[in-house]
Amino acid sequence: DADVTQTPRNRITKTGKRIMLECSQTKGHDRMYWYRQDPGLGLQLIYYSFDVKDINKGEISDGYSVSRQAQAKFSLSLESAIPNQTALYFCATSDSRDRDLTDTQYFGPGTRLTVL
Amino acid sequence: QKEVEQDPGPLSVPEGAIVSLNCTYSNSAFQYFMWYRQYSRKGPELLMYTYSSGNKEDGRFTAQVDKSSKYISLFIRDSQPSDSATYLCAMSAPDSSYKLIFGSGTRLLVRP
Numbered sequence: 001d002a003d004v005t006q007t008p009r010n011r012i013t014k015t016g017k018r019i020m021l022e023c024s025q026t027k028g029h030d031r032m033y034w035y036r037q038d039p040g041l042g043l044q045l046i047y048y049s050f051d052v053k054d055i056n057k058g059e060i061s062d063g064y065s066v067s068r069q070a071q072a073k074f075s076l077s078l079e080s081a082i083p084n085q086t087a088l089y090f091c092a093t094s095d096s097r098d099r100d101l102t103d104t105q106y107f108g109p110g111t112r113l114t115v116l
Numbered sequence: 117q118k119e120v121e122q123d124p125g126p127l128s129v130p131e132g133a134i135v136s137l138n139c140t141y142s143n144s145a146f147q148y149f150m151w152y153r154q155y156s157r158k159g160p161e162l163l164m165y166t167y168s169s170g171n172k173e174d175g176r177f178t179a180q181v182d183k184s185s186k187y188i189s190l191f192i193r194d195s196q197p198s199d200s201a202t203y204l205c206a207m208s209a210p211d212s213s214y215k216l217i218f219g220s221g222t223r224l225l226v227r228p
Contacts, residue, residue, distance in 0.1 A: 105216060
């Protein structure tokens with residue numbers, strides 16, 4: 001089984017709808033991240049969480065919210081989806097205690113979201 | 117100007133060729149350098165991790181960091197069609213090691 005899973009893998013929705021993307025991990029890592037990937041722009045950080053009670057905005061958090069329900073679960077919500085939120089969304093995890101691979105991030109398989 | 121610059125390619129090479137992928141960066145505080153490989157419709161997977169300057173070798177892959185020039189490279193020897201993917205460089209600074217700054221990725225195609 002994959003260490004980092006994301007659901008759904010694909011989603012098509014309409015403008016104005018509320019969408020939730022979910023991420024679960026079995027790696028035992030304390031830190032979790034949400035990124036979006038657009039062609040030619042690389043990966044941009046939306047939100048990150050160091051533990052259940054520590055959630056921080058990334059560089060492009062407007063229009064998004066998150067919830068860290070447990071150490072292993074981190075969900076991303078689009079309260080009112082708009083077409084320019086069409087992108088690939090990735091969840092990632094890292095272990096702050098790993099001194100050999102400082103905060104190396106491990107990615108899930110991604111969610112392809114299309115907002116019409 | 118982006119903090120990390122990476123040629124998007126695509127880079128097309130014949131099987132068996134030596135491939136050189138590169139990134140330049142502007143922030144001298146970066147100390148941790150990573151290369152990720154991303155196959156189509158998949159998440160990025162960690163390929164190489166390097167701390168500070170120097171070379172690191174793992175099988176057919178060599179990662180090189182030149183901090184004086186703010187330049188990192190990934191070399192792939194004896195390239196295979198299965199190496200066809202997008203390669204992303206990423207880096208971070210010690211005081212914010214969780215904050216990876218990614219290049220936009222170079223698409224590599226290895227022709228049989």
